[in-house]
Amino acid sequence: MKIFIDSADVDEIREAVSLGLADGVTTNPTLIARSGRNFKEVIGEISALVDGPVSAEVTGLTADEMVEEGLEYAKWSENVIIKVPLTREGLKACKRLSSQGIGVNVTLCFSANQALLAAKAGATYISPFIGRLDDVGQDGMDLIAEIVEIYSNYPELKTQVLVASVRHPRHVTDAAMLGADVxxxxxxxLDKMFNHPLTDSGLEKFLKDWESVQG
Incomplete structure (x- = not known):
C-alpha cells in the first residue's frame, strides 16, 4: 500500500521524504490556509520534494470553473493531480480533465455508489473519508471494503482507492488489510506508527547488555 502525506507543511513532507515514506502528498484548502502561504508556491515546493502525485484541490463549484482551475494547476508541475469534489459538477469536471490525460482525485466520498460513479467518470483516485464516517457512528472501513470489492469485480475500472480522513494508526492497518491502494x-x-513500548524497552536492554560486556 502506498503512503501519501496529508499535509501542506513543507517541513513535515521533507521529513517524510527523508524517511522514504512519502509516495505522494494530498492537500486541501484547509491545509493550505493553515500554512498561511501562497497556494501555487506551496504546491511548487511540495512537487519539488516528492516524486509521486501531489493533489491540488479546486474551489470552483461549476464544472467549467473546476476545469479552468485544474488546467491551470496542471501547468505548475507534472506531479499535480487535480482534486475535485464528488458532486455532479465535480464528476463532469473529472470526465473532462481525465479525457485530457490529467490525473484526478475525487474527494469527499461517503458511499460505494459514489465511488462507482467516480470510477466511471475516469477518476485516478477515489478518496473515501473514513474518519468522518466514524464520527457519525458508521464504520468507515466497511465503506473501504465495499469499494475495494466493487472495483476488483471490474478490472476495467482503474481507479485507485485512496483512504482519507485517517485519524489513527489502526486506520492504516485496516486499510492495508482490506487491500486499499493508498x-x-x-x-x-505517521509519527505514531513508529512507536511501540516493546521496541523502546528492547533497545534499552540491548544497549545495557552491550555496555556490560564492554566494561
Whole structure:
C-alpha cells in the first residue's frame, strides 16, 4: 500500500521524504490556509520534494470553473493531480480533465455508489473519508471494503482507492488489510506508527547488555 502525506507543511513532507515514506502528498484548502502561504508556491515546493502525485484541490463549484482551475494547476508541475469534489459538477469536471490525460482525485466520498460513479467518470483516485464516517457512528472501513470489492469485480475500472480522513494508526492497518491502494496520512499519525513500548524497552536492554560486556 502506498503512503501519501496529508499535509501542506513543507517541513513535515521533507521529513517524510527523508524517511522514504512519502509516495505522494494530498492537500486541501484547509491545509493550505493553515500554512498561511501562497497556494501555487506551496504546491511548487511540495512537487519539488516528492516524486509521486501531489493533489491540488479546486474551489470552483461549476464544472467549467473546476476545469479552468485544474488546467491551470496542471501547468505548475507534472506531479499535480487535480482534486475535485464528488458532486455532479465535480464528476463532469473529472470526465473532462481525465479525457485530457490529467490525473484526478475525487474527494469527499461517503458511499460505494459514489465511488462507482467516480470510477466511471475516469477518476485516478477515489478518496473515501473514513474518519468522518466514524464520527457519525458508521464504520468507515466497511465503506473501504465495499469499494475495494466493487472495483476488483471490474478490472476495467482503474481507479485507485485512496483512504482519507485517517485519524489513527489502526486506520492504516485496516486499510492495508482490506487491500486499499493508498492511505493518505497526517504526519502526526505517521509519527505514531513508529512507536511501540516493546521496541523502546528492547533497545534499552540491548544497549545495557552491550555496555556490560564492554566494561
Amino acid at each position: 492511505a493518505t496520512i497526517p504526519f502526526g499519525v
